[in-house]
Amino acid sequence: MNNLKGKDLTSIEGLDAADARAIFDTAKLMEPFAFRQKLTRVLEGAVLANLFFEPSTRTRISFGTAFNRLGGEVRDTSGTETTSITKGESLYDTARVVGGYADVITVRHPKTGAAKEVADAVDVPVINGGDGVGEHPTQALLDVYTIEARLGKPNGKTIAIVGDLKFARVIHSFARLLSKMYQGINFKFIAPNGLQMPENVRESIRTSGSQHTMTDHDSINAISDADVIYITRTQEERFADPAEYERYKGKLRIDKKTLDTLGKPGVMLLHPMPRDSREGSNELDHDLDGDPRLAMFNQTDNGIPVRMAIFALVLDVADQIEKTARPVNWHVPKKP
Numbered sequence: 263m264n265n266l267k268g269k270d271l272t273s274i275e276g277l278d279a280a281d282a283r284a285i286f287d288t289a290k291l292m293e294p295f296a297f298r299q300k301l302t303r304v305l306e307g308a309v310l311a312n313l314f315f316e317p318s319t320r321t322r323i324s325f326g327t328a329f330n331r332l333g334g335e336v337r338d339t340s341g342t343e344t345t346s347i348t349k350g351e352s353l354y355d356t357a358r359v360v361g362g363y364a365d366v367i368t369v370r371h372p373k374t375g376a377a378k379e380v381a382d383a384v385d386v387p388v389i390n391g392g393d394g395v396g397e398h399p400t401q402a403l404l405d406v407y408t409i410e411a412r413l414g415k416p417n418g419k420t421i422a423i424v425g426d427l428k429f430a431r432v433i434h435s436f437a438r439l440l441s442k443m444y445q446g447i448n449f450k451f452i453a454p455n456g457l458q459m460p461e462n463v464r465e466s467i468r469t470s471g472s473q474h475t476m477t478d479h480d481s482i483n484a485i486s487d488a489d490v491i492y493i494t495r496t497q498e499e500r501f502a503d504p505a506e507y508e509r510y511k512g513k514l515r516i517d518k519k520t521l522d523t524l525g526k527p528g529v530m531l532l533h534p535m536p537r538d539s540r541e542g543s544n545e546l547d548h549d550l551d552g553d554p555r556l557a558m559f560n561q562t563d564n565g566i567p568v569r570m571a572i573f574a575l576v577l578d579v580a581d582q583i584e585k586t587a588r589p590v591n592w593h594v595p596k597k598p
């Protein structure tokens with residue numbers, strides 16, 4: 263029984279733990295297809311409308327790639343300049359039109375709640391690729407999938423979330439998903455004063471049905487007892503006043519020395535990317551590239567099987583994948 267058939271995925275709020283588990287189980291089945299050991303064309307003839315009204319590299323390309331790896335075709339928009347939004351078209355009209363062209367819609371938009379607006383306007387499933395300062399549910403799914411792959415179920419673990427917790431939508435979805443799926447998480451929210459975790463996310467954690475603890479900190483020293491550290495970029499584009507961004511930039515950073523000095527042995531370090539590598543920001547230093555504690559590129563790799571799983575479930579083809587499997591017939595480099 264597939265509970266996600268025909269459903270939207272606009273927030274973690276609307277997803278229950280069993281649905282998340284079904285996505286993880288399906289993502290595991292997708293891995294040989296995502297990592298080019300096997301081929302399927304199960305979505306041959308299907309069309310994804312990949313609507314991106316904000317900058318994106320990973321999310322847009324990985325949604326498209328995931329759909330292609332299932333055999334479907336992708337139509338993209340990128341930015342607003344090349345769309346009728348610049349002529350004053352409403353999001354409702356754009357959505358209604360595209361809903362008539364595509365079998366599924368993915369959307370990223372600067373307005374919080376935009377994915378839900380699109381979902382309300384169309385009959386086809388809508389997947390949120392980031393709505394303003396709201397949520398980014400598929401990122402949270404791939405983040406937590408990556409944690410499970412390395413550490414198993416993180417029940418009772420200490421998870422430090424570092425950076426701009428106010429504006430980073432990835433964090434909002436990540437904390438909500440962890441609180442729904444597991445028990446007894448010790449959340450440490452480490453943010454500069456003014457960028458703390460919003461109350462609505464804390465409320466979701468409190469009402470998740472499981473007991474968790476939450477503490478607030480403003481110093482990077484608070485990572486010292488963490489099993490998992492998730493650090494994110496200061497969300498420059500969300501500040502109304504650029505001077506305000508300057509105040510926060512570079513406040514909390516992790517480099518190799520910090521991790522060696524403060525981190526528990528074997529701590530897992532995540533970042534949703536993009537990292538801000540400009541001097542003065544640099545929240546995650548390049549001196550950690552290649553460090554086994556850094557799981558950032560496992561996260562990006564896992565974006566493909568997790569997004570394939572979501573498409574396969576909402577379009578209800580997950581149970582046809584294995585029986586349509588074929589070998590790939592081009593050269594694929596072995597993973598190191």
Ligand code: NCD
Nearest residue numbers: 321392398432495534535536
């Ligand atoms: C994030 C986003 O757009 O919210 N990127 C992503 O999708 N991996 C994080 C960010 O921009 O900092």
